[in-house]
Structures are given as C-alpha cells and as structure tokens.
Amino acid sequence: MAPTDFNPDFTVDDILMPLAIAVIIDHKIRDVEQAVFIELANGLLDLFGKDELEHAEITAWFNDNKSALEDQLWDKGGNTLVLKALARFREQKHCEAIYDALVTISVADNEYVPEESRLIKSAASLYGFQRPPIKITRN
Numbered sequence: 001m002a003p004t005d006f007n008p009d010f011t012v013d014d015i016l017m018p019l020a021i022a023v024i025i026d027h028k029i030r031d032v033e034q035a036v037f038i039e040l041a042n043g044l045l046d047l048f049g050k051d052e053l054e055h056a057e058i059t060a061w062f063n064d065n066k067s068a069l070e071d072q073l074w075d076k077g078g079n080t081l082v083l084k085a086l087a088r089f090r091e092q093k094h095c096e097a098i099y100d101a102l103v104t105i106s107v108a109d110n111e112y113v114p115e116e117s118r119l120i121k122s123a124a125s126l127y128g129f130q131r132p133p134i135k136i137t138r139n
Contacts, residue, residue, distance in 0.1 A: 010048045010088070012044040012061065018042055018098055018123075020062055020069055024139055026113040029066075036108040037062065040101045042056040082119065086126050095127040 008118045023033045034105060038059065042052045053061070089095050102123055106116040123129075 002115055008048070009106075010049060010128060010139050012045065012053070013065075014085075014088050015048055015050065016058070017065075019044070019101055020065060020095055021073065021082060021085055022074065022102045022119060023062070024066065024092070024116045025119055026111075027115075028109075030109045032108045033063065033105055036105050040104060044097060044101060048094070083121060083126070086123050089127075099123050099127055099129065101136065 023029060025039050038055050041058045041136050045052055069081070072078065086098070089098050099120075102120055106113070106120055
C-alpha cells in the first residue's frame with residue numbers, strides 16, 4: 001500500500017490533538033484561539049468522516065485533555081508528543097487540512113510566538129512542504 005493510500009481509522013483524539021497543541025504551545029490559552037479550535041474541529045471531523053460535535057463537547061474534550069497535554073508538552077517528551085500527533089496524517093489532503101488548521105490557530109491571536117512558529121515549521125517539514133502552502137495575492 002502506497003503512503004498516499006494510507007487511511008487509518010482516525011479517532012477524535014487523533015484529529016483534535018494537533019489543534020490542541022497549537023492552542024497551548026505558547027503557554028497562553030486565549031479565547032480567540034479556543035474559538036478557532038472549536039470552529040476548525042468540526043470541519044476536520046467532517047473531513048475525516050466523523051460526526052460533528054457540539055461546541056460544548058469540543059470544549060469538554062479540550063478541558064479534559066489540556067493538563068495531560070501540557071504536562072507532556074513541557075516534559076522531555078514534548079517533541080515526541082508533537083511528532084506523534086503530526087505523523088498520524090499521511091495523505092496529502094489530510095496533511096494540508098491539519099497544517100492549515102495549525103496555521104489558522106497560530107495566527108488567530110495576531111501575536112508572533114516562537115513556539116508556534118517552530119510547530120508550523122515542523123509540520124511543514126514533516127508533511128514535505130518545501131514552503132508553506134500559503135498564497136499571497138495582490139488586489
């Protein structure tokens with residue numbers, strides 16, 4: 001089976017984990033990032049063939065997993081956590097969707113944070129993007 005044909009059964013945890021990492025990686029959980037997380041979560045759940053969740057269910061998932069993610073992220077295994085969360089996705093459309101969500105969350109607060117930038121660069125590298133798939137156009 002070629003890597004582009006790899007299509008495991010993704011869990012809700014698989015799908016939401018990278019997004020949650022993007023929200024907490026800068027050590028600040030901002031309302032705008034959480035709102036974007038919730039908005040993007042359902043779009044990704046749909047893309048991966050999962051039922052949409054109520055906003056309260058997504059918020060509960062985030063709150064239930066936040067402390068464990070923070071503990072793992074700030075521990076020696078933080079890089080492994082990020083790698084596992086990102087490497088789960090191999091199909092181009094999945095990688096692009098996750099990458100786009102990470103970028104969207106990271107810029108939602110209009111603040112540059114080196115940790116977020118490193119997360120985005122790591123995802124781009126892991127997914128084989130030679131440069132971020134962002135197009136700027138002039139009007």
